[in-house]
Amino acid sequence: MERFLSRLYLALVGIFLAAPIVVVTGVSFNEKQNLAFPPQGFSLHWFAQIFSDPEWLRALIASVLLAVTSAALAVVIALPLAWFLWRRVAPWAQVFQLLGVAPFTLPPVITALGFLTFWATSGFYGQPWTAVIAHAIFFVTLPLVTLTLGFSSIDRSLTEAAATMGADDRTVFRTVVLPLILPYVVSGYAFAFVLSLNEYIVAYMTIGFVRETLPIKVFNALRYGYTPTMAAVSVLFVAVTAAVFGLIARFGDLPRLMGAMSTKD
Amino acid sequence: MRREPARGFVQHLPVIFPGLMLTIFFIVPFGTMVAVSFFRRQQGGFYVPDFVLANYARFLTPFFGNVLIFSLYLAIAVAVVSLIVAVPFTYLIARSRRQTQVIWLVALLSILSLSEVIIGFAWSTLLSRTAGITNLLVWLGLMQAPQALVPGFGAVLTGMVYQAMPYAVLVLYPSMVRLDPTLTEVARTLGASPLKAFFTVVLPALRTTLIATLIMAFIFALGSYLLPQILGRPSHWTLSVLITDQALYQSNMPFAAAMAVFLVLVSLALVSLTMFAGKKLEA
Numbered sequence: 001m002e003r004f005l006s007r008l009y010l011a012l013v014g015i016f017l018a019a020p021i022v023v024v025t026g027v028s029f030n031e032k033q034n035l036a037f038p039p040q041g042f043s044l045h046w047f048a049q050i051f052s053d054p055e056w057l058r059a060l061i062a063s064v065l066l067a068v069t070s071a072a073l074a075v076v077i078a079l080p081l082a083w084f085l086w087r088r089v090a091p092w093a094q095v096f097q098l099l100g101v102a103p104f105t106l107p108p109v110i111t112a113l114g115f116l117t118f119w120a121t122s123g124f125y126g127q128p129w130t131a132v133i134a135h136a137i138f139f140v141t142l143p144l145v146t147l148t149l150g151f152s153s154i155d156r157s158l159t160e161a162a163a164t165m166g167a168d169d170r171t172v173f174r175t176v177v178l179p180l181i182l183p184y185v186v187s188g189y190a191f192a193f194v195l196s197l198n199e200y201i202v203a204y205m206t207i208g209f210v211r212e213t214l215p216i217k218v219f220n221a222l223r224y225g226y227t228p229t230m231a232a233v234s235v236l237f238v239a240v241t242a243a244v245f246g247l248i249a250r251f252g253d254l255p256r257l258m259g260a261m262s263t264k265d
Numbered sequence: 266m267r268r269e270p271a272r273g274f275v276q277h278l279p280v281i282f283p284g285l286m287l288t289i290f291f292i293v294p295f296g297t298m299v300a301v302s303f304f305r306r307q308q309g310g311f312y313v314p315d316f317v318l319a320n321y322a323r324f325l326t327p328f329f330g331n332v333l334i335f336s337l338y339l340a341i342a343v344a345v346v347s348l349i350v351a352v353p354f355t356y357l358i359a360r361s362r363r364q365t366q367v368i369w370l371v372a373l374l375s376i377l378s379l380s381e382v383i384i385g386f387a388w389s390t391l392l393s394r395t396a397g398i399t400n401l402l403v404w405l406g407l408m409q410a411p412q413a414l415v416p417g418f419g420a421v422l423t424g425m426v427y428q429a430m431p432y433a434v435l436v437l438y439p440s441m442v443r444l445d446p447t448l449t450e451v452a453r454t455l456g457a458s459p460l461k462a463f464f465t466v467v468l469p470a471l472r473t474t475l476i477a478t479l480i481m482a483f484i485f486a487l488g489s490y491l492l493p494q495i496l497g498r499p500s501h502w503t504l505s506v507l508i509t510d511q512a513l514y515q516s517n518m519p520f521a522a523a524m525a526v527f528l529v530l531v532s533l534a535l536v537s538l539t540m541f542a543g544k545k546l547e548a
Contacts, residue, residue: 002459006357009357010354010357013354014372016427017372017373017376017430017431019387019391020383020384020387020391020427021376021387024383024387027390076282077282077286078283080279080280080282081280081284084271084279084280087268088270088271088276089268089270093280096280096283096284096287099287099288100287103291105484105536106484106488106529106532107484107485107488107505107528107529107532108490108505109490109508109525109528110295110525110528110529111294112509113298113508113509113512113522113525114295114297114525115290116512116518117297117298117301117518117522118293118294118298121297121301133290137291140287197378198380198383200381200382200490200491201491201505201509205509205512205513208513214380215380215382215383218382218383219382219491222385222386222495230386231386234379234383234386237379237380237383238379238383241378241379242375245370245371246371249367249370254367254371255363255366255370255442258370258438258439
């Protein structure tokens with residue numbers, strides 16, 4: 001009975017979580033240009049359109065470029081900071097950690113408006129790279145958190161042993177610390193990448209009037225003319241996201257990354 | 266290698282780039298926004314440096330008051346419903362096998378990264394008259410005719426709970442999974458039913474986490490921008506919608522900035538309140 005009830009509860013929540021994805025997937029296979037569900041006919045036409053229609057393709061490329069570069073910049077900001085906080089006794093540097101976590105904790109519209117006023121005042125409004133910096137700062141929290149966790153899991157006696165054997169800081173970092181921290185770098189990058197790919201408001205406020213990323217394009221399509229292409233894009237994005245996290249789970253320890261203590265059961 | 270204080274320029278080098286980036290691109294934009302909130306608006310969408318409180322004075326209008334009250338009400342509703350759904354769910358996941366946990370976590374993270382736009386689109390389809398769940402109810406004979414559930418408050422609430430729940434689960438997960446299972450075992454041995462053990466042992470042990478999750482979901486919901494527009498009527502618009510509307514379409518940057526500053530203050534006040542409450546509970 002107890003087992004049955006808990007299974008039932010999990011199933012109900014599972015249905016709630018899966019329902020939108022099922023609908024979007026169904027719509028994306030429609031044969032005609034409408035958003036009927038259950039789908040009428042079966043066609044992969046809308047998936048092809050993402051890559052054949054120049055506007056959708058441009059939005060796709062813009063989104064992927066933004067996600068690739070901003071996630072890289074976020075890691076480049078987070079890695080030295082997390083290393084410094086782990087390596088040195090420097091209470092004052094905690095301020096930067098707090099700053100790194102703040103944008104993600106506040107309502108996103110704050111960061112978005114901050115960047116809008118900032119780029120407008122400095123005269124760079126509309127430049128494509130402004131969105132890269134905006135997303136990097138907005139999502140720096142994710143690599144910062146995974147890397148802080150990663151450093152805390154390194155056994156300090158390892159680095160001590162290396163130092164005793166005569167390795168300097170640089171060598172220790174390259175030969176001991178970096179290999180141990182690499183999975184956390186990858187997962188931090190992946191988190192920032194996936195969230196940047198799907199982010200709307202910060203991208204919209206920084207470059208929305210100049211170019212369209214995919215979420216902006218989908219929202220505009222939602223307002224000014226439905227097409228199953230937007231459903232196809234959504235399916236594509238969910239698939240990519242699930243694949244990325246699936247890979248992290250396959251090659252890393254996802255439960256630990258999400259806060260569980262023990263490594264193995 | 267022991268931790269030691271950094272000495273000299275070279276040892277401080279690693280912190281310089283992150284420090285500069287965060288200062289220039291977070292502190293300065295934030296400061297710019299605060300400054301603009303005191304600027305005077307000119308006709309034609311521009312603004313000039315000044316120190317006026319007029320932008321803040323506009324908060325006192327009934328229109329703004331209504332939007333603020335609705336935003337807070339919606340955020341509270343979303344936070345409470347998310348927590349009610351997420352707590353038993355996370356508890357059950359945390360008790361399951363490692364492999365099952367991984368599958369649920371991947372699913373949750375995938376949903377978490379879904380764009381608000383896509384969530385809005387999916388739920389507007391699910392709740393529509395032509396393609397929505399009411400058709401299913403009609404087919405089951407539970408309803409006479411299909412009905413449009415969107416736009417409406419229920420639709421906004423559903424969409425936002427859908428969006429906030431994975432966050433809530435991921436905040437709850439670490440404490441739930443680390444919770445000593447002997448606690449509930451003892452309660453069961455002493456004759457408590459599973460439900461009673463859950464309410465009298467598990468929940469009290471996690472009260473700090475529960476409050477933290479509630480506040481986090483609240484702040485998250487307070488910042489929602491797209492769903493109230495896609496799933497609601499203009500009367501369901503939140504402060505975030507109003508801020509964007511003023512900044513981009515009404516070209517009233519100073520007023521938008523003033524509202525944003527206000528939103529930050531509300532969020533910060535709530536965060537410190539949580540920390541205070543958490544400390545008090547621990548003591």
